[in-house]
Amino acid sequence: MCKEEVITILICENCQQLWSYRWSLKQFFTRIHHMNCSHCHVPQYLTKRAKKRGVITAILPLMIPVLSLFTSLSFLGIMSVFIVLAVAVIAVFPLLMEVGNEEYLPF
Numbered sequence: 256m257c258k259e260e261v262i263t264i265l266i267c268e269n270c271q272q273l274w275s276y277r278w279s280l281k282q283f284f285t286r287i288h289h290m291n292c293s294h295c296h297v298p299q300y301l302t303k304r305a306k307k308r309g310v311i312t313a314i315l316p317l318m319i320p321v322l323s324l325f326t327s328l329s330f331l332g333i334m335s336v337f338i339v340l341a342v343a344v345i346a347v348f349p350l351l352m353e354v355g356n357e358e359y360l361p362f
Contacts, residue, residue, distance in 0.1 A: 270295040279349040299354035316341040
């Protein structure tokens with residue numbers, strides 16, 4: 256991938272600028288409550304839809320231990336699947352994010 260090629264995934268609702276995958280991932284891991292736009296620095300919040308996707312996506316790796324009940328995989332095999340799935344979830348989650356100017360309450 257050339258340096259000029261940047262994967263863009265999110266659009267700031269305030270300034271309509273595109274966020275890069277790298278910026279989105281960084282903001283996701285460093286901000287707990289909100290994410291700041293790299294251009295206008297206005298706080299952006301996850302939408303309700305993105306929060307629902309995040310919960311479903313985060314539950315997937317936690318379901319791996321249930322595999323041990325239904326398969327004959329060894330502990331090492333289950334841990335390998337868990338690690339691969341956890342890394343995949345972290346890599347895919349920024350692609351599932353949507354942001355907006357308003358904060359949505361979790362209930």
